[in-house]
Amino acid sequence: MASTVSKEISYEDLKALMGKSQNLLLVDVRSKEEVDKGRIPGSVNIPLDTVEAALKMEPEEFKAKYGVTKPPLDTPELVFHCQMGRRGGTATNKAHELGFVKARNYAGAYKEWSEKEGK
Template sequence: MASTATKEISYEELKALLAKSQNLLLVDVRNKEEVDKGRIPGSVHIPLDLVEAALEMQPEEFKAKYGVNKPPLDAPELVFHCHMGRRGGVATDKAQERGYLNARNYAGAYLEWLAKEGK
């Protein structure tokens, strides 16, 4: 299967999804120490080194561990983010390799969110 380029989502697109979508799964792939300093509201913390295993879990196990429903492979609103953008891109690639073809990376990442949210 040909490698797909990482799909990206902008701050404005993410902000709109957070406001209107019930189905958005926003995954924060930073480490615990980074998340403890602040997070994007509504995000679910799955560290980058656990993303592959999480996406391979059974739905019941995923929900028990992360508190949200595991996204279906055709989930239209699956977004990963990290602190500056690189790890979110890696996580997006891993998701796409597992069949989540609509997975996207919030390339602006937490740093852009923090700057634009003025906190």
């Protein structure tokens, strides 16, 4: 049976999750150059072309490389984002294929975030 969990998360839901969850892993799949121009606070940069390898890492290796705990497969608090929404969607689909069944994409992406946050 298909999962009823939405693969997307809204700005408002992401803000609420950021405020209450200690386990949120917000993954910015943009390039380092894009991230250097601005980022969502607390996000971890794992460029799109390395997402699959990162999610396949052993937890110790993941923590050593990214400085955060690798999320469990069933975490509802794994969110991807990019600049406009497309690469975040690609990363979310890849995470789903690897068993992170509740991973979501912040489709509004950094573009919407920076507009709403007045950056």
